[in-house]
Amino acid sequence: MGTPRVLGVLGDAPDPAALAEAAAIVRRGGLVAFPTETVYGLGADATNPKAIERLNQVKGRPPEKPYSLHLYAPEQMRPYVSAVPVAATRLIERFWPGPLTIVMPSKDGKTVGFRLPDHPVAQAFLKACAVPVAAPSANRSGSPPPTDASEVAAALDGAIDCILDGGPTRLGRESTVVEVVGNRIEIRREGAISSAAILAVIRPET
Helix, strand or coil, X not given: CCCCEEEECCCXXXXXXXXXXXXXXXXXXXXXXXXXXXXXXXXXXXXXXXXXXXXXXXXXXXXXXXXCEECCCHHHHCCCCCCCCHHHHHHHHHHCCCCEEEEEECCCCXXXXXXXXXXXXXXXXXXXXXXXXXXXXXXXXXCCCCCCHHHHHHHHCCCCCEEEECCCCCCCCCCEEEEEECCXXXXXXXXXXXXXXXXXXXXXXX
């Protein structure tokens, strides 16, 4: 594939033309790296099986391991879940937008994870995509997650289509992942938000 196209999107008002170009790549089944407040994510159209297959290949990740969906607004969860658990609602109210991925029961009887990043480029890009976006960290599985565009390019050069360069990420650590199913709450990965901070919010429900 060649070197990925790099589009600069610095600042709180990212270039709409650059975002539109990157979003069009995603809609065509391409892979686009973009900044969040934690690390750079690698976005793909979650509704396109070929795009997800390619994402698995680039990541070196087994196909049975699902990806969380990145959102620009909480309302985007509606097609996937019948109801949002009380504990999940508390976490959303406290930590979104922010470095928290919440996994909850989906309409198909499985589970689905959601994250709403606290980053102007990420939110504007996800809105421009107009499709659900799967976005794991922009690295090969087992490697350190990238915190700037140059790290993405070094890790994935020739394997992806585009990088939205928003400069270095603010937190430099992956999101915390919490699963909420009924009354059961499990912290699956401690990241930028501490387990203690999570438990302080949901303890009344446990």
